[in-house]
Amino acid sequence: MKKIFLTSITLLSIGILFSCGDNKKDKESSEKVENTTNDSVAGKESETTETTDAGAELTTNAAALAKAETALKDLPKFKGKEINVFQKIYFYEDGRIIVSLQDPEKPQNIDEYTYKDGKWSEPVAMQISGGGDMKDNVFPLNTIKFETVAKIIEQLEQKAKEVEGAKVSKTVYYNYNVMNQTGQWFTNIDGTRESFSGYFNADGSLKSFNKN
Template sequence: MKRPVSTPLVFAGVVLALAGVATAGGALQTVDATLRGAASTAPADATQQHPWEQPLRTTAIATPRAAFEPMQAPGRTRPNLLLDAERLQAARQALEAMPGLAGERLVVFHSIHFHDDGRIDIDLVDPQQPGHVDGYHYQRGQWRKGDAVNPQQFAPTISLRRSSTALANIDFDAVPRVTQALQQQRNALMRTPAQVGHVYVVIRKGGKLVWLPDEVAGDRQTVRLRYDARGNLQ
């Protein structure tokens, strides 16, 4: 026959059970509070996506701008010397004023060459040694003395005696007249006429001046030109 459980023992068991429930409830509250705290400190999107599902974030890198450089104005092209009578006369006066030539009677040997880019080439007889000839070159507004010239290398057709004349006999204003006449003929006879870039005068027997070029080869015909000593088309 079983003995009934005593009342004190039953009461003690109930107390122990209630204590266990209370302890468990506190633990659950602690866990819940911990989870709530972690959720509040985590990023908002972390609660929605796994780390491997989050979009890749990139940092923009600023590209340094190049320093601003003002645009350079294109340089001015100097006027065509062949058409600039003022510059031609200034070049002549500068030649006559050069050391060793100033105040002397200047004699030109054989030829003078004029170029559209501002160059002039001339051979002069040495005022102090009439048997010597030297080249002179004009460029960028300045004259310089060049190399010695051997007149005998052109013999017998060209000689110092028969192919020389005073600089005073040569009119530099003839250069624009020859250039314009030559260009007009090129424009008339050529479909695509080239610009005149070189004009020269040659001294022939007796000091006769011959201006060149004196020929225009057109598309359908070739024309010979003749100028007088002052560059006028005849």
């Protein structure tokens, strides 16, 4: 089975080719994306107890994440339809979510959507290359729940107590492995003397926590 490679016409993803079947390579791909999308969103602190989508609060706030998921499903193009994700979905520490979705009316087309400041962007056309089948490169959005990201970070913060000088990454991504048609969440902890990678099942349960 061949994998379709995704190349964006936007500055966010230019030159990035996602790999599959190798967790280490998946981590490297994530790091490349983070390096090319380093513009932070200034989070404005809320003066009330209401849910806010600002900055890193998004990835640790289950209610805000669920709100973002609902807003995506309610977009006119997707409302009432099955939504398919192309290979990966990123949840960034600065409060953005970036996902590439299959056009339900034109399955051969993939568009990138960015969630920022509490709303989804207009779609940006993606250039697709490779000899694989599109159906093998997408998975149903209903496979996962956005709020799972907060659950994963909570688990990571508990693990961090065992790591000297730990810095918990609040950037989390879900990767769909085209070769074996399965998906998993990934994030990491960087410590003073060592670093660890955390892999989680679709429901957010810990799959493995490995020293790099």
